[in-house]
Amino acid sequence: MNNDIAITLILPVRSKESISLDDFYDYWLNAHITLPPRVPGVRDGWLHVVSFDRQLFAPIDGVSNRPASEDEFHGIPEATFSTFDDLATFAEASKLQMADGENFLASQVAYRSLGASSKNSVDKLDDPAPQGHETSVRHLVFLRGRRDRSIEERRAAITDTLVPNMAASPLLIKLRHHLFEEVEVTLDHPGVEMTKAENSHYDAAFEIVVANEADFASFCASQAWTACVDTLRETFDAVHPVRVERCIATVFNGRPTLAGIRGVRTADAIHRLNARNQMTDEMSNMFLAEPLPKRP
DSSP states (O other), X not given: OXXXXXXXXXXXXXXXXTSOHHHHHHHHHHTGGGXXXXXXXXXXXXXXXXXXXXXXXXXXXXXXXXXXXXXXXXXXXXXXXXXXXXXXXXXXHOHHHHHHGGGTEEEEOOEEEEGGGEEEEEEOOXXXXXXXXXXXXXXXXXXXEOTTSOHHHHHHIIIXXXXXXXXXXXXXXXXXXXXXXXXXXXXXXXXXXXXXXXXXXXXXXXXXXXXXXXXXHHHHHSHHHHHHHHHHHHHEEEEEEEEXXXXXXXXXXXXXXXXXXXXXXXXXXXXXXXXXXXXXXXXXXXXXXXXXXXXX
16 A cells, blocks of 8 residues: 555445345445446545454453444445545545435444554555455454543554554464544435444454465464453453455556446456456446546
């Protein structure tokens, strides 16, 4: 990840109760997904399909290991913007996309991380813009600080203890952390709940990726993780890991991806058949109002 990012948004979303999860994912990944890449301003965009049921971290005694059922979420978009003007451009131009949220979203909370408050400490990924076909084991771990600990203490625990300990593990393929600002409505979906009770907001999140479940078990048994447990217990009252079932890049370095242009189901079919003609910029430009920018 380059260092020219002004703001990163982590946006946990929850499905409307009136639709099935199958319909939620179908709509999100095949209809809604094609809207943001057509709006100017986004530098990078990823969609994380997530599951609390399939996360692999052991509970920490005295710490909440899972949110209340009504606060669980079903997906996590992540978006980066090189400047605040780019974010303003996106917000102004995305009104049709925002209105679409009412079709399938019950809630979305925007967690903002400014500049270097989002940082990769380890990044050995072969593909920084995956299309959801990885075999690695990926988790996002959300942290909520104890109220008797100041925000400075919570952040120091992350940057001075947790990150160095975990980054020392040779098993990690990726370690990325986000330090969140106070929640505010950044991108407003009309008719969608945009905030939660203040005491349920998170202060930070980690992204942890290893090659496979055997490596994950070894990581959790290693000093790199066990040395973190006491700090987590003392500083945070909630450590909520969620398994990432698929990570799908929709925009990377300002360029919409195949999934972002065509939807995940279509992109999956193209990859399965190795239909290389469908992967070209010339083909993608048939589906866009303006040609794709040149590759960096």
